[in-house]
Amino acid sequence: MKAYSKTQLEKKAEKHFKTFHEDSKAYATSDGYFFRSENRAGLHAKTKKTLVVYIFERKTEASQIDTGEAYKTVKDIEELVAQTEDAATLEELLIAEQEGSNRKTAIAAIQARIDELKQK
Incomplete structure (x- = not known):
């Protein structure tokens, strides 16, 4: 299982937000999977005890x-x-x-x- 850093996942989050225009947040697990629901990300992380869940927010014009x-x-x-x-x-x-x-x-x-x- 490949583990992704938060920086690597941040780049993938940009692609997620381009696909899902209405999402303001995305939840990613350290194995590289993205979820639209925090609950789903948490459930996935529980299946493999070593996973970490990261929360990414859509960048606003200001950021x-x-x-x-x-x-x-x-x-x-x-x-x-x-x-x-x-x-x-x-x-x-x-x-x-x-x-x-x-x-x-x-x-x-x-x-x-x-x-x-x-x-x-």
Whole structure:
């Protein structure tokens, strides 16, 4: 029996979510099987005592933002901010900027867009 790491299963979870569009969560066992129900994953894991059940959540727009290399400059961040309509996504970007480069101009641009969206 092949055992999969959580990282390997994460990649397989992306395929699961593409197939099952309505699922917000997926349950995987360390032997590589995916289930749409936590109960079913647990039952499968009980059949083989060494299995672990992992829970994966569908990535939202907010969690899909690449806050690293893709946005090196403040101009890149300003362009992203102008295109983003979700305040939660922007709040995640704001936290990443504050914890990372902490550039005042970028933080101001993100915060201004958050304020603008909240006034709508």
